[in-house]
Amino acid sequence: MLDGCTDWPDDFVRRYREHGYWQGVPLGQLLREQALRTPHKEALVDGHRRWRYAELDLQADRLAAGLADRGLRAGQRVLVQLPNVAEFFSLTFALLRLGVIPVFALPAHREHELVHLAQLSQAVAYVIVDRHLGFDYRPLARALCKQAPSLQQVFVVGAAETFVALGDCVADPRPLPAPDSREVAVLLLSGGTTGLPKLIPRTHDDYACNARLAARACGFDSHTRYLAALPVAHNFPLASPGAFGVFSVGATLVLAPEPSPETTFELIEGERITHTALIPPLVLLWLEMAQWSDHDLSSLQWLQVGGARLKAEIAARIGPTLGCGLQQVYGMAEGLLCFTPLDDPQARIFETQGLPLTADDEIRIVDADDVPVAPGAVGELLVRGPYTIRGYYNAAEQNLRAFTADGFYRSGDLVRRLPEGHVIVEGRTKDVINRGGEKIPVEEIENLLLGHPLIRDVALVALADELLGERSCACVLAHGEQVELGTINAWLRERGLAAYKLPDRLQVLREFPLTRLGKVNRKALAEQVQAL
Known part of the structure; x- marks a missing residue:
């Protein structure tokens, strides 16, 4: 394992191998096997570009040699x-074949997050696109290089x-030593509750298991045409089952530049999409648009939410x-996946978040003292299993809080479980705001705002919202002068904060409600502000 990572104990390694979860195959082989099996099958669609499996495989090999x-x-x-974009996957498979580890930042991230990562x-090295949705990433790259001495190249x-075009980084394919399947394949980003994101080390073995079994649970086969509407750097559209799930069964991945109904409905009709995945706020937009859209969506069989x-x-x-x-x-992204079975009764599909992916996903639901709650009661979900990590990367202190001594990950989610095993999510134990599926760590934003000269104290709270959840x-408690949302958000942008993390609302108060221990009573504060 990479230095700074926590491995599974030997007895768990043996068990996961014996049960077939870990198959000893590097992730780069996932594409290679399909290219050998169905070289002429359409693998990837990006606008007018259509790459067959053999073509995507060759692109990855040429880029691996060039890098x-x-x-x-x-x-x-x-x-x-x-x-x-298509290059996301030729690059990712090239890095996987080299044993180089991609750290997947989101397109919305800016200098504040990127310097940390x-x-x-x-x-x-740092890989960007020149422009996307009106934003130029090259000035961002120049700023990042000044603050991150380890960066030697920008593609x-x-x-x-002034940088290097990724398209120029190709060479004739040549044999490369395959990485060990027990090694770290990718570093994903945590949703984060204690400031900036932590890095999640996923090995070739466990991430291949994640994608392969998720594809099976979702009914993917070689006829599946999956629309990646969400950013593919997210774990959900990348491997749950997402793109890696698509490639594992020899299906076709279609990329959407953004997830609006105007864009995606045209792709569903034109590409005869069978499966896609959304977050709840986008579901609402799609439902609204579908009532008057004349696009033919009849090919769509399953929507994952x-x-x-x-x-x-x-x-x-x-x-x-x-x-x-x-x-x-x-x-x-740390691991556990639950899906409602495709043949579940509608009531279960509407009201639960599904069953764990494998029989070896061990779940505990505990109270604040780590004591298991009564069956059916609400508690925090703890989990360990064949594709759930045992520790964050280079985060010894956080790992003591986030994982139990016997290797269970503390999810921070409050859940209850039906007798049949279905999980129902009831809320969060941690200070994180779930804004339309994007997790905003309260501590990170508060720490930044406390640096503003007009702010004496701040508490970031979540307010209920029909569209975003x-x-x-x-x-804020201010230093007497007028404080405005636009000014505050402009100040945060100057510090490189991603747009989705900017406060939606600003409320200036004279004091905060406190608990008996003198801490900010966030529940009472949110209720107070919601009523204003």
């Missing part, structure tokens, strides 16, 4: 910030300017409005 010529070596980390991972999809709790009344509208089945998904409100 090796530019000095990339097994075990090094590369910060990857690409939107939904580059420094924490000690990334030696650009598109016009590279995850990232946040889906209300039962919204769930019930999906079939009649979109003409497809619903599959609820609950999971985390939750919106963020910065409740």
Whole structure:
């Protein structure tokens, strides 16, 4: 295992191998096997570009050789910030075959998050697109290089300017030593509750298991045409089952540049999409648009919804409005995945978040003292299993809090379980705001706001929102001068904060409600502000 990572104990390694979860095959082989099996099958669609399996496989091999010529070596980390473009996958498979570890940043991340990720991972290279949705990433790359000394190279999809065009980093394919399947394959980002994101080390073995079994649970086969509407750097559209699940069965992946109904409905009709995945706020937009859209959505068989709790009344509208089945998904980039079975009764599909993916997903539901709650009662979900990590990367202190001594991950989610095993998510134990599936760590934003000269104290709270589920409100005690949301958010942007983390609302108060221990009573504060 990579230094700074926590391995599974030997007896668990043996068990997961014996049960077939870990098959000893590096993730880069997932594409290779399909290219040998069905070379002429359409693998990837990105606008007018259509790559067959043999073509995508060759692109990955040529890029792996070219990046090796530019000095990339097994075990090094590369910060990857690409939107939904074909190069995301040729690059990812090239890095996997080299044993170089991609660190997947989101397209929305800016300097504040990227400096942290580059420094924490000690990334030696950074990969961007020139422009996406009107934003130019090249000035961001220049700023990042000044603050992250480990970065030696910047590769650009598109016009590279002073950097290196990724398209020029190709060479004739040559044999490369395959990475061990027990090694770390990728570093994903945590939702984060204690400031900036932590890095989640997923091995070739466990992430292949994640994608392969998720594809089976979702009914993927070689005829599946999956639309990646969400950013593919997220675990959900990447491997749950997402793109890796698609490639594991020899199906076709279609990339959407963004998830609006205007864009995706045209793709569903034109590409005869059978499966896609959304977060609840986008479901609402799709349902609204579908009522007057004349696009033919009849090919769509299944809509997977995850990232946040889906209300039962919204769930019930999906079939009649979109003409497809619903599959609820609950999971985390750290591991555990739950899916509602495709043949579940509607009541279960509408009201639960499904069953764990494997029989070896060990679940405990405990109270604040780590004592198991009574069957059916609400408590915090703890989990360990064949694709759930045992520790964050280079995070010894956080790992003491986030994992039990016997290897269970503390999810921070409050859940209850039905007698049949279905999980129902009831809320969170940690200070994190779930804004339309994007997790906003309260501590990170509060720490930044406390640096503003007009703010004496701040508490960020979640307010209920019909569209996004939750919106963020910065409740502040000010130094007497007028404080405005626009000014505060402009100040946060200057510090490189991602747009989705900016407070939706600002409330200036004279004092905060306190608990008997003198701490801010966040529940009372949220109720107070919601009523204003």
